[in-house]
Amino acid sequence: MKRTAQLERKTKETQIKVRLSVDGRGKADVDTGIPFLDHMLTLFAVHGFMDLELKASGDIDVDHHHTIEDIGICFGSALAQAIGDRAGIKRFGDATVPMDESLARVVLDLSNRPFISYNVEPKRSSTGTFDIDLLGEFFRAVSVHSGMNLHVDLLRGQDPHHISEAIFKAFARALDMACSIDSRLKGAIPSTKGVL
Numbered sequence: 001m002k003r004t005a006q007l008e009r010k011t012k013e014t015q016i017k018v019r020l021s022v023d024g025r026g027k028a029d030v031d032t033g034i035p036f037l038d039h040m041l042t043l044f045a046v047h048g049f050m051d052l053e054l055k056a057s058g059d060i061d062v063d064h065h066h067t068i069e070d071i072g073i074c075f076g077s078a079l080a081q082a083i084g085d086r087a088g089i090k091r092f093g094d095a096t097v098p099m100d101e102s103l104a105r106v107v108l109d110l111s112n113r114p115f116i117s118y119n120v121e122p123k124r125s126s127t128g129t130f131d132i133d134l135l136g137e138f139f140r141a142v143s144v145h146s147g148m149n150l151h152v153d154l155l156r157g158q159d160p161h162h163i164s165e166a167i168f169k170a171f172a173r174a175l176d177m178a179c180s181i182d183s184r185l186k187g188a189i190p191s192t193k194g195v196l
Contacts, residue, residue: 064134
């Protein structure tokens with residue numbers, strides 16, 4: 001069974017197309033109109049072993065907020081569609097990843113009950129023209145639309161670019177772990193309730 005999803009979202013502010021394969025090889029074809037976000041999503045695909053095609057256009061002349069949030073909505077929705085009823089998955093994932101002086105931890109549960117705790121407070125939030133504070137909006141949208149309990153913690157870090165990379169790589173590794181199939185479950189739902 002291939003765990004893939006493809007969807008499109010059009011609003012007055014953004015137009016987004018996404019194709020996601022959970023059981024990929026880390027291939028990325030990303031063009032959001034925001035080069036720094038392209039870099040982060042490519043890192044995610046490579047380190048999470050997921051194939052991601054994403055094309056987006058939005059009102060980035062206003063600011064990046066709408067585009068980033070809507071990409072999170074689309075990514076979260078595609079993830080939920082790809083993993084379906086979540087039968088057989090490990091469900092939980094965690095990773096702590098360094099990037100030079102930065103260290104980020106991501107812990108998640110594909111519980112179908114969205115919650116986010118995003119504890120990232122850098123001393124500087126701008127890298128080039130990009131404000132990494134907006135990444136919180138991306139992860140919030142992913143959490144809500146995928147049904148993910150998501151905890152993101154910056155343990156240490158100075159450089160906003162390094163902080164962002166550590167977070168996306170940790171998210172990728174944690175999500176890869178949570179989505180992976182546990183043969184011991186034999187296709188069962190990983191919950192005492194029998195449903196997620």
